[in-house]
Amino acid sequence: MTEKEKYIEEVGVFYEKYGLPKMAGRILGCLLSSETDNNSFDKLKDILKASKGSISGNINLLLNQNMIEKHTISADRKSYYRIAMNSLENILEAKTKSVTEFRIILEKGLKINSNHNDLNFNNISDILDYYNFLETEIPLLRVKWEKRNK
Amino acid sequence: MTEKEKYIEEVGVFYEKYGLPKMAGRILGCLLSSETDNNSFDKLKDILKASKGSISGNINLLLNQNMIEKHTISADRKSYYRIAMNSLENILEAKTKSVTEFRIILEKGLKINSNHNDLNFNNISDILDYYNFLETEIPLLRVKWEKRNK
DNA sequence: CATTAAGTTCATTATATTCTGAACATAATG
DNA sequence: CATTATGTTCAGAATATAATGAACTTAATG
Numbered sequence: 494m495t496e497k498e499k500y501i502e503e504v505g506v507f508y509e510k511y512g513l514p515k516m517a518g519r520i521l522g523c524l525l526s527s528e529t530d531n532n533s534f535d536k537l538k539d540i541l542k543a544s545k546g547s548i549s550g551n552i553n554l555l556l557n558q559n560m561i562e563k564h565t566i567s568a569d570r571k572s573y574y575r576i577a578m579n580s581l582e583n584i585l586e587a588k589t590k591s592v593t594e595f596r597i598i599l600e601k602g603l604k605i606n607s608n609h610n611d612l613n614f615n616n617i618s619d620i621l622d623y624y625n626f627l628e629t630e631i632p633l634l635r636v637k638w639e640k641r642n643k
Numbered sequence: 644m645t646e647k648e649k650y651i652e653e654v655g656v657f658y659e660k661y662g663l664p665k666m667a668g669r670i671l672g673c674l675l676s677s678e679t680d681n682n683s684f685d686k687l688k689d690i691l692k693a694s695k696g697s698i699s700g701n702i703n704l705l706l707n708q709n710m711i712e713k714h715t716i717s718a719d720r721k722s723y724y725r726i727a728m729n730s731l732e733n734i735l736e737a738k739t740k741s742v743t744e745f746r747i748i749l750e751k752g753l754k755i756n757s758n759h760n761d762l763n764f765n766n767i768s769d770i771l772d773y774y775n776f777l778e779t780e781i782p783l784l785r786v787k788w789e790k791r792n793k
Numbered sequence: 794c795a796t797t798a799a800g801t802t803c804a805t806t807a808t809a810t811t812c813t814g815a816a817c818a819t820a821a822t823g
Numbered sequence: 824c825a826t827t828a829t830g831t832t833c834a835g836a837a838t839a840t841a842a843t844g845a846a847c848t849t850a851a852t853g
Contacts, residue, residue, distance in 0.1 A: 497755050504748055512662010514841060525752030530763045534800070544843045549801055551841095570798060570851065575763055581773050588738070598654055602675030605647050613680045613725055623731050626788055634780050638773065664811060684830065694813045699831055701811095720821065720828055 497526050501541070516543060517551040524561060524576050533571045559583040582635070589631045596624040650676050651691075666693060667701040674711060674726050683721045709733040732785070739781045746774040 494502075501522035508518025519541050524532060538548045552574060555561040562577040577583065599621045606614055644652075651672035658668025669691050674682055688698045702724060705711040712727040727733065749771045756764055 500751055500755055503751075507744065507748060516842075522752070524763070525749065525767060526755040527763055528756055528758035529761055545800070546802075546844070547842050553801090572799080576767055576770065578766055580770060584773070584777070594657065598657060599675065601650055601653075602672070605650055605676040606678055608678035611679055613674075613677055616680075616728060617675060617726055620726065620730060623734070623788065626791075627734070627784065630784050630787070634777065637780070638776055641776075666811080695830070696814070696832075697812050703831090722829085 500526050514551055514554065516541070516547050517554050519543075520548070520551055520555060520574075521560060521576075524574060530564075530575050531566070531573045532575065533573050535571070537574070559587075581638075585631055585635050589628060592624055592627050592631065596621065596628060599624060647676050664701055664704065666691070666697050667704050669693075670698070670701055670705060670724075671710060671726075674724060680714075680725050681716070681723045682725065683723050685721070687724070709737075731788075735781055735785050739778060742774055742777050742781065746771065746778060749774060 501519050504522030504525065505515040505518040508521065509515045520537055523537055523540055534545075534548060534552065537552070538545060541548070552561070555574075556563065559577050559580060561574050562579070563572045563574055565572055599617060603614065603617055603621065606617075608614060651669050654672030654675065655665040655668040658671065659665045670687055673687055673690055684695075684698060684702065687702070688695060691698070702711070705724075706713065709727050709730060711724050712729070713722045713724055715722055749767060753764065753767055753771065756767075758764060
């Protein structure tokens with residue numbers, strides 16, 4: 494197993510740990526360690542020795558996650574894939590979204606619990622405040638980054 | 644199905660979406676919507692109508708994730724569980740950890756790719772810079788929160 | 794407009810995860 | 824020190840998820 498192959502598997506396992514298909518991680522691994530921008534469907538299929546179905550499904554998964562993007566070349570039928578250029582915006586957007594989702598869950602929990610004097614209620618209220626804080630602060634990091642790189 | 648039961652299932656589904664056992668989410672749902680701090684192993688088992696094995700395994704999963712914590716009462720053999728008081732610290736710590744893990748993956752990918760002139764290399768380098776930025780900034784949010792709440 | 798290339802879909806198979814329940818460990822109680 | 828309460832462990836069953844490969848769709852090419 495070459496170093497690159499080992500790396501590809503490692504990204505696969507990383508992805509799996511987060512409950513996502515290993516193959517999606519492997520595709521990411523290919524693109525992250527590739528010498529070039531131009532990696533086609535077939536090339537990924539050959540490198541990973543996987544079926545067309547699996548490559549197709551997982552490419553689309555990664556496209557939906559905004560982890561990769563598709564680009565094309567004129568007079569060439571193929572599509573090519575690369576790590577998403579716009580991923581910087583999406584990284585924090587995704588984090589904010591998951592914070593929001595959990596904030597909503599916390600709020601619903603509190604609404605159901607009507608015993609406002611219990612330790613549990615107060616504790617969860619504190620956590621909710623913190624999530625609200627994070628929800629406004631995380632997008633500001635993006636702004637800070639932009640300023641710094643101007 | 645009562646509103647509370649619906650809520651518990653909803654948190655289960657939320658957890659499942661992130662690749663974690665639904666039962667762990669259900670336990671969280673119980674604790675988030677509970678009127679009290681004192682929820683024992685058996686009470687969770689009864690509410691969720693699940694096996695001892697599943698409750699045991701998923702309580703320990705949540706303890707390891709620092710999502711819940713165990714507390715005891717003198718002259719009582721049982722253990723009781725609640726949403727972790729210390730979770731505020733752990734939320735950002737966990738986020739930073741996952742940022743670090745991915746930063747390391749990005750670095751390894753760049754190291755394997757020796758064609759430093761390709762668009763791909765430059766693109767991934769930019770993303771790496773951003774991850775380094777996030778890795779220092781995220782812990783600072785915790786500091787900001789502490790200051791604000793003094 | 795027939796042919797080919799590029800990718801999708803989906804039924805089946807393979808794999809991995811989770812749940813169950815009974816047997817087991819541990820420690821507090823009387 | 825036998826009994827009971829509290830939880831753990833683990834083999835097997837149930838369930839869920841992912842990969843395969845062949846048939847299909849779509850659209851570009853000659």
